[in-house]
Amino acid sequence: MLRPSAGVAPVLLVLGLLVAGGPVQASPATSRAPAVAQAAHVGQPCAPGEGVTVVIDYGDLAATVDDPIAVSCAPGAQASGLTALTNSGNPYMFHPRFPGFVCSINGVGDPSTCLSPGWTYWRGVPDGEWTYSSSGAGATTPGVDTVEGWRYQTSGTTNLPPAVGPSVPIVFDDVAGTTFQADIEWLVAAGITTGYDNGDGTVSFRGSQAVLREQMAAFLYRFEHDGANPPSSAPSATFSDARTNTFTKHIAWLAGEGVTTGYPDGTFRPSAPVLREQMAAFLYRLAGEPDFTPPATSPFADVPTTSTFYREITWLAEQRVTTGYREANGATTFRGAQPVLREQMAAFLNRFDELPSER
Template sequence: MQQRRPQQHFVRLRRGTAGVAVLLAVMLVVLGAAAPMAASTSGYWVSASFPAAGNSRFTPSLAVDPAGSRIYVPHLLYMNPGNVTVQDAATGAIQATIPGAMGTLGVVLSDDGSRLYIANSGNTQNPRNQGTGPGIVQVVDARTNTVTASIETDRGGGRLTLSPDGRTLFGAMYEGRNVTFIDTASNAITAKVPVPGQPGGRVAVSPDGGTLYVGDSYAGGVHVVSVAERRVVKSVETGCTSNSDLTLNPSGSRLYITGCMYPGTLGIVDTGTMASHTIPLTGAPGAVAFSPDGGKAYVVDSSENGHVLVLDAATETVAATFPVGRNPTGIVVTRDGSALFIVHGGSAVSRVDLVENGRQAFSDVPAGAPFVHEISWLSNSGISTGYPDGSFRPLESVQRDAMAAFLFRKAGSPAWFVPPAVSPFKDLGPGDMFYKEITWLAGQGITTGYDDGTFRPRAPVSREAMAAFLYRYATTLAGAPAYAAPPTAPFTDVRPGDAFHREVSWAAAAGITTGYPDGTFRPRAAVSREATAAFLYRLTNPDKPMPR
């Protein structure tokens, strides 16, 4: 548990003025004697990972339906209209794609889940030509996933909030310098409340619907708006930026603020007295979500090696920290508190099951088994279906064709890929199992096969080949930087000049492998299926940035 440090006070009222590894623990010791990763002591694990469903430039938020069965992920596209994907919350499968307008940024669902509202800022993301038109709020019938209305607003609106009774939609308009009120029955704009400075980030609404809290990206403050009076009644200087995420706890007694001027801090304002303080946290707090009872605050560390910090709201101390993958930007909790969904910068999504996180995915991997979480993640993410008899066979060596299938599914089983009519390998034909997956692997440059023109699909994957597969996948598809091989290898049996010296060294530097206790890597030894699950999990949810 993290110790609390001296609090920093940062709020001042003003009137009418404007004011950002635990590594694999002894993972590869002796086949069949692997130990679970130490990170499991946090009690939190990424239960499933869904790859990006579109070429999103930035994704600041997502929504989940009341039943927790569907998620809505907005995709902001450079100089093009965006869209929102409707995805199965269990598998990540795309159920529908809703066309957006220019600058698609935020989504919010009505309380009953029947209507989805999409914020489109009108900005192109082109520094030389930021805007081509007004902002647009789209109203979507969530039962049919069709747009039923488009409401023209001022440009610059990116985040929306609904009143607790669902009758009014609020949006902060950055360039219009106002908070826009929209009547949800008529879809008509009923008010534009001027806000000093420039409103940015999220608008938070009190549980009684009477008060709005709006971030000021120009003067670094929060403006308090009376909904009934339709005016700013108070302004609070916080030093926070346009990236501020304002989140009220369920009772409305505390306003949590990210993006503050102090690095690695979370601001908390008592909404009754407006007294405030900050909590020092690790990383870059970027978004906050609460458990339904308000007892826990889940705080996203939006840095490259992204984590979620679990904050005890009563004591304001960090109870747990766990990795969730690179650059998380938004977080939401299901209504029943059973799961977290985290969206990442490129629109990939992670799911964390808060109930039954250790459930048995395969008949031969019971709760408490080594790597049960990593193997469950492999199953939940759709990367492995196991064998027809319901087993996973964790101690068997992973075959090269199965490895191709794992990586193909990890990439989202790209629908655009059409396997070639002529195989690139002498020992692989179009009718063979995993032909599509293996030829995709070759097409992406992740495998080149053997010098004799074969792929050897049923051969076990060696440890050095595993390092090469993962390195090429990470640098080709996952945005990891290219890595320069060090002059000295991290293992005694891997030397500069060896075929996979760079890839093995990268795997060690990335925290994907620690090798054996005697300092060796044993590059030509086979890799077990349970170790493969752990390798892929650590690649997806790193504890530290990928090495350069």
């Protein structure tokens, strides 16, 4: 599958388009932006109908800031791309001798040496592509639910768009600082999950919850299809308890690929949690059931060589997709009968994607 940029905080969706052009020129004949207004959000995109999302990609100067990409919201429609910067909490400065050329955003960029190429200006709509704006940020009128983008370059003859967007970024409110933050950011950037809408303008990942079987079907389908969902023409599942399920087409694909056979009674049990040993089987089958000779001695104290999923679990360990648990007594266990957590699944899929067969 295609691999988006990982480890970007806040979490962002990836698109990208190479477009030629020159440095960005804005209209107003003043060298300094007005005072920064109160942004609707700093660090989060606009909610639908709330305003203009602004994405700042520090590009070649990313090493000088804490976060290489920043996202914020300017409330309501904006009079220009410059006011969108101001009202999203991103102060800017023009070149002192060439008013209209944005040379510094949030103090990043040298106002005296930024003309080639410096900051470039891009525009987009959610789920679209970036379009380079040659008319300048002072001459545009960003509307509600549009996305503004800026990227800094110190060299090159082709202007590069922001490395994310212009799909509105997803920012989880329960991921920052967690053990699996980078893996979860990769998962959402790949389009594999959108998390839970809390109904109050926030979105959560709920990493400590178990992955349900229906969710696993969706994760694996999107993993194999670069974040896409099944088309409307795709068949529905034939399992008796999954025909009208929200993820029926994902489940049908999972069965069609031989990744799952369901249960002997003809059910899929979509709301049941996926056990860790079942997860191992799913990933082994998704990889095409590669030739593998299980070790004579189990690497896990709780997985005997007679285990139903011994081959699948030891293959997963051999590939370093899982390392198991280090117990207090020094033993290494797999805990195959425990549900796999959502945060663990993010890590498993990220590591699985690194396997040569998946690249």
